[in-house]
Amino acid sequence: MVKCMNNQNPKRKRKNEAVKGSVFTFFSTASAVGKTVLAVNYAADLAERGYKVCLADLDLQFGDVCNYLGITPTQTFFNYYDQEEDRRDTAAFITETQFGFDVLAAPLEVDEGFVIDAETILQAINQLRDDYDYVLLDTTTGFTNISMAILEQTDVLYLPCVVDFIPSIKDLKIGLETLHKLQFDYQRMRLILNRNKAETQISIKDVEAIVGRPFQYFISNDYQGIMQSIREAKPVVLTEAKNKLADEISDMVSEELGEKEETSSGLTGWLGSLFR
Ligand SMILES: Nc1ncnc2c1ncn2[C@@H]1O[C@H](COP(=O)(O)OP(=O)(O)O)[C@@H](O)[C@H]1O
Numbered sequence: 370m371v372k373c374m375n376n377q378n379p380k381r382k383r384k385n386e387a388v389k390g391s392v393f394t395f396f397s398t399a400s401a402v403g404k405t406v407l408a409v410n411y412a413a414d415l416a417e418r419g420y421k422v423c424l425a426d427l428d429l430q431f432g433d434v435c436n437y438l439g440i441t442p443t444q445t446f447f448n449y450y451d452q453e454e455d456r457r458d459t460a461a462f463i464t465e466t467q468f469g470f471d472v473l474a475a476p477l478e479v480d481e482g483f484v485i486d487a488e489t490i491l492q493a494i495n496q497l498r499d500d501y502d503y504v505l506l507d508t509t510t511g512f513t514n515i516s517m518a519i520l521e522q523t524d525v526l527y528l529p530c531v532v533d534f535i536p537s538i539k540d541l542k543i544g545l546e547t548l549h550k551l552q553f554d555y556q557r558m559r560l561i562l563n564r565n566k567a568e569t570q571i572s573i574k575d576v577e578a579i580v581g582r583p584f585q586y587f588i589s590n591d592y593q594g595i596m597q598s599i600r601e602a603k604p605v606v607l608t609e610a611k612n613k614l615a616d617e618i619s620d621m622v623s624e625e626l627g628e629k630e631e632t633s634s635g636l637t638g639w640l641g642s643l644f645r
């Protein structure tokens with residue numbers, strides 16, 4: 370795939386206007402596990418494939434999407450919230466990026482994020498699904514009434530985690546148990562081990578045994594690569610040079626879209642991987 374920035378592209382059209390867009394959410398029970406890094410790169414990769422994509426930053430108090438992409442929004446989710454309910458239209462509050470996807474930016478002030486309620490989130494997601502093929506949601510850590518609203522709208526839930534110390538494993542276990550209690554369909558969850566092979570004494574097999582689930586995806590630890598990407602405000606998947614982390618994220622997207630080559634079982638995508 371040619372890695373290019375799509376700033377010269379005209380406004381994207383949806384690939385399929387007849388169906389509502391899919392909602393992919395990046396959520397975690399511990400902080401700083403890579404939700405935003407993965408969401409930004411996932412959005413860039415989907416946009417490279419020609420889809421119309423919006424990344425909504427629903428980390429309402431401490432959103433990082435605009436920082437990671439080097440964009441300065443003039444409109445944010447707070448401005449959307451601040452309208453009369455029947456006059457809210459997400460299209461008026463979107464920030465376009467040079468990476469081929471749009472962003473619904475998090476509020477700029479903590480107190481602005483604080484007042485936004487779950488109903489407004491539901492309204493916004495619903496509108497975004499009409500306008501985009503894929504609506505990616507970056508979130509904040511933990512279960513709140515806002516995350517409940519987000520989960521309710523989520524088609525595929527990405528759960529990145531970093532198994533660097535015992536409390537993060539405990540939090541992951543509690544998170545998975547809570548999702549189970551909420552009856553969130555396991556088939557729609559993707560457990561990601563981020564920063565794989567970072568300096569840690571904890572074995573993956575032990576973690577999988579403790580939490581009772583295998584990891585579906587393994588994303589390399591590449592501190593320099595990520596830091597450079599944040600400094601340059603450019604997603605890693607758009608870098609010209611060969612990059613393992615970028616390939617792993619692209620593979621994850623391919624897997625989700627079922628674009629991997631057919632296996633001997635004849636099944637593609639993540640469901641297929643269960644039977645390999
Ligand atoms: N795969 C990775 N390799 C190396 N560093 C990473 C990786 N993923 C995330 N990081 C580091 O962790 C930090 C937190 O990531 P971020 O996506 O902001 O976490 P979250 O959104 O879950 O709070 C990043 O700024 C980066 O320094």
Ligand SMILES: [Mg+2]
Pocket residue numbers: 404405406428433507508
């Ligand atoms: Mg974040």
